[in-house]
Amino acid sequence: xxxxxxxxxxxxxxxxxxxxxxxxxxxxxxxxxxxxxxxxxxxxxxxxxxxxxxxxxxxxxxxxxxxxxxxxxxxxxxxxxxxxxxxxxxxxxxxxxxxxxxxxxxxxxxxxxxxxxxxxxxxxxxxxxxxxxxxxxxxxxxxxxxxxxxxxxxxxxxxxxxxxxxxxxxxxxxxxxxxxxxxxxxxxxxxxxxxxxxxxxxxxxxxxxxxxxxxxxxxxxxxxxxxxxx
Numbered sequence: 186x187x188x189x190x191x192x193x194x195x196x197x198x199x200x201x202x203x204x205x206x207x208x209x210x211x212x213x214x215x216x217x218x219x220x221x222x223x224x225x226x227x228x229x230x231x232x233x234x235x236x237x238x239x240x241x242x243x244x245x246x247x248x249x250x251x252x253x254x255x256x257x258x259x260x261x262x263x264x265x266x267x268x269x270x271x272x273x274x275x276x277x278x279x280x281x282x283x284x285x286x287x288x289x290x291x292x293x294x295x296x297x298x299x300x301x302x303x304x305x306x307x308x309x310x311x312x313x314x315x316x317x318x319x320x321x322x323x324x325x326x327x328x329x330x331x332x333x334x335x336x337x338x339x340x341x342x343x344x345x346x347x348x349x350x351x352x353x354x355x356x357x358x359x360x361x362x363x364x365x366x367x368x369x370x371x372x373x374x375x376x377x378x379x380x381x382x383x384x385x386x387x388x389x390x391x392x393x394x395x396x397x398x399x400x401x402x403x404x405x406x407x408x409x410x411x412x413x414x415x
Contacts, residue, residue, distance in 0.1 A: 189327035190338040191233065192407040192409055193358045194347055195223060197401070198376045203368035204344060211243060213395040221251070228254040230267050230339040232293075232330060233286070236346040237273035246287040247341070254255045264290050268335065272321050272346065273297070283309040293333075295326045323353055338356070343373050351408075352380035359390070361399070361407040384408070 187413075197214035198204050206212045208304060215223075219245035227233060228249045235245060235311065248266045249255050266288050274297040283337070285292055285308070295317035296304040304314045318325050340350055349358045361376070384390040394405035 187328045187353070188322065188331045189324070190331050190335045191357050192327065192338050192340060192350060192355055193226070193230070193360065194340045194350060194356050195226060195360045196347060196376055197362040197364060199364050199366055199368045200255055201367045201369060202376050203370070203373045204342065204376055205242075206368050207370050207372040212368070215362055217343070219362055219398045219403070222398065222403070224250045227267060227339060228258060230314040230337045231263075231335040232337075232360050233298055233339045233341060234270040234346065235341050236273070236343050237271055237275075237278055238345060239343040240271060240278060240282050240284045242343070244283050244387045245341075246283045248288045266290050267339070268293060268331050268333075270318065270326075270338075272323075272326060272328065273304075274300065274321060276300040276307060278308060280308055280311045289313065293330075295321055297321050297331075308337070313375045323349055323355055327355060344376060344378055347349060348377040348380050351377060351384075352382050357407075357409040359404075359408055361404045361406070363402050363404065365400050 196204060199214065233247050235247065239245065249258065251375050258265055265317065268291045270293045271284065276296050292312035292339055294304060294308055294312045294314050296314055298316050298319040299389045301314060301316050310313055315329060327338065340346055391407040394403065395405040396403040
């Protein structure tokens with residue numbers, strides 16, 4: 186069996202399942218206490234992965250925010266913040282995006298085979314470009330990450346990445362935060378898209394934890410037997 190990291194999916198959504206609205210302004214789906222919880226989860230991971238669309242839409246930094254947590258990581262022999270990873274089929278990414286410029290940490294770009302040469306030209310000076318196959322194969326990606334020392338991978342979106350990891354059966358844990366409002370706009374992006382998922386009416390996911398965090402609720406699902414016993 187090919188080894189891969191423990192894969193934790195993290196997402197916030199509205200009551201009706203949207204992760205953003207249809208405007209250009211970012212929709213905040215959580216609160217300060219939950220943002221701090223997410224920062225703690227990040228600090229406990231070896232790498233954070235987002236899709237190329239998330240980089241283009243949200244321009245995330247993907248850094249551990251807490252100075253204390255960064256110090257603790259360094260004291261444990263790690264970089265202050267986890268390795269940053271993205272997956273792209275076309276390599277339509279800006280080398281000036283914060284994903285590449287923020288933080289002195291390795292950035293890995295898994296690119297579809299036909300776009301690898303162009304990706305090296307555009308991003309080779311700011312990231313390590315890796316052939317992910319055609320189309321990009323997440324099993325190949327996770328196996329390569331494991332070979333690079335990544336034992337715990339946090340996937341923070343977007344919907345395409347969540348859909349692909351879940352439908353491929355590559356997710357071990359889902360941390361889903363539900364915000365107390367509706368978006369009500371079908372133009373907005375959703376948590377996941379149409380796919381054949383391993384969990385359905387005949388195979389229900391295991392709800393491992395429910396936690397209220399201010400005005401949001403965290404639902405934590407165990408999706409494989411790798412989920413840690415509590």
